[in-house]
Amino acid sequence: MKSAFDLSSPSFQSGVSLNSFSCSAICSSAVTNVHHDLDFIALDGSRNTPEGTPERLSLLPNRTNWESHHHLHLLVHGSRGGKIHPSLISLVDQLKNYKNRSVSIEALTQEIPPQLDIGSKSMFLVPLFLLPGTHVCSDVPKIFKRLKDAGNNIKLFPFLGSFHPWLSLIDDWISNQNSFYKPALIHHPVSTETSSAFLKCLENVLNIPFYSWSRWNRDILGGEKNYFPIPYLLTPSKNVEIDSNGEELKSLLEIELIHRGLVNILGNLP
Numbered sequence: 584m585k586s587a588f589d590l591s592s593p594s595f596q597s598g599v600s601l602n603s604f605s606c607s608a609i610c611s612s613a614v615t616n617v618h619h620d621l622d623f624i625a626l627d628g629s630r631n632t633p634e635g636t637p638e639r640l641s642l643l644p645n646r647t648n649w650e651s652h653h654h655l656h657l658l659v660h661g662s663r664g665g666k667i668h669p670s671l672i673s674l675v676d677q678l679k680n681y682k683n684r685s686v687s688i689e690a691l692t693q694e695i696p697p698q699l700d701i702g703s704k705s706m707f708l709v710p711l712f713l714l715p716g717t718h719v720c721s722d723v724p725k726i727f728k729r730l731k732d733a734g735n736n737i738k739l740f741p742f743l744g745s746f747h748p749w750l751s752l753i754d755d756w757i758s759n760q761n762s763f764y765k766p767a768l769i770h771h772p773v774s775t776e777t778s779s780a781f782l783k784c785l786e787n788v789l790n791i792p793f794y795s796w797s798r799w800n801r802d803i804l805g806g807e808k809n810y811f812p813i814p815y816l817l818t819p820s821k822n823v824e825i826d827s828n829g830e831e832l833k834s835l836l837e838i839e840l841i842h843r844g845l846v847n848i849l850g851n852l853p
Contacts (some may be wrong), residue, residue: 588705590627595806600663604670605648605675611690612718630811630839649702651683651704652682652684652685652852653699653704653705653706653707653738653852654685654686654687654699654704654705654706654707654774654851655672655678655684655685655686655687655689655706655707655709655852656686656687656688656689656693656699656706656707656708656709656712656851657674657675657686657688657689657709657711657729657849658688658689658691658708658709658710658712658723658726659671659689659690659691659711659780659817660690660691660692660712661690661691661692661693661717662690662692663692665690665692665693665694666690666692667688668702668818668819668836669691670817670834670836670837670842671688671711671817671818671836672688672845673842674836674842674845674849675687675688675850677846677850678849678850679845681846683848683852684849684850685704686756687699687701689726689777691718691722696726696729699730699733699735701735703736704736705736705737705738705741706730706736706737706738707729707736707737707738707740707741708723708726708727708737708738708739709740709743709745709849710723710739710740710741710742711817712742712743713742713743713744713770713775713816713817714744714770714771714778714781714782715742715744715773715777715778715781716773716775716778719742720732720775720777723739723742726788727739733851736780740852743817744781746848748848749845749848750785751787751791752840752841752844752845753789753841753849754789756838756840756841756844757789757791757813760811763794764808764810765791765810765811765812766791766811766813767791767792767793767794767796767799767810767811767812768785768791768792768793768813768814768815769793769794769795769796769799769812769813769814769815770793770794770795770815770816771795771796771816771820772795772796772797772798773795792810796814799812812832813832814832814833814835815835816834817832817834817835817836818836819834819837820834829837
């Protein structure tokens with residue numbers, strides 16, 4: 584992985600700015616048309632892994648003296664009728680049990696948004712999306728405005744796929760896979776220049792190839808490169824069909840290390 588994600592670097596240990604990401608123009612507020620209010624310096628004193636975890640997985644230092652935390656309102660795609668995958672429900676439950684975090688979740692497919700009763704507590708809107716597609720560029724700003732207009736003291740968290748600790752977690756997991764097969768991240772086909780440029784950036788940063796599932800199935804599977812497909816999806820999707828020669832494939836939140844890592848990343852936010 585390139586030096587921008589070097590966990591031992593002083594700049595990372597002292598707090599990270601999205602501007603250090605080499606595709607900052609893609610990850611910045613230009614993507615969502617809403618300013619990201621997360622103060623990365625405030626993350627000094629938190630970490631994304633439990634005590635006793637090897638230091639290589641410690642993406643954020645331990646939080647120590649925060650008495651109150653932002654409410655976390657997670658935004659996900661969801662299935663028809665607003666159904667939310669069990670992996671995401673489990674994520675919410677674990678976050679609620681993690682130092683008594685206040686958490687809610689909303690699916691874009693819900694006809695009626697959930698009613699939030701958080702009193703005077705400030706809130707982070709956390710878009711759990713991996714690519715800067717239509718949901719990040721269009722839906723997130725609308726939901727942010729709806730919640731803000733309702734009188735909530737709300738701040739916007741960067742979409743998950745642009746957040747350094749998340750990418751470092753993915754990079755660490757990839758580096759520990761079977762070296763006989765070369766990993767390749769398989770994503771949903773994209774149609775915008777923004778998403779294409781972002782994917783190219785991630786390909787360079789993570790130093791592994793990215794393929795759309797349609798190209799993988801058509802051109803890559805069965806080749807001589809011994810690639811093993813890793814679905815770049817938080818949860819399984821019926822709309823994504825990835826051929827794998829009979830090998831079992833898991834979405835990212837179905838992988839225990841990544842699931843636990845995301846719980847710790849979000850649980851240790853201010």
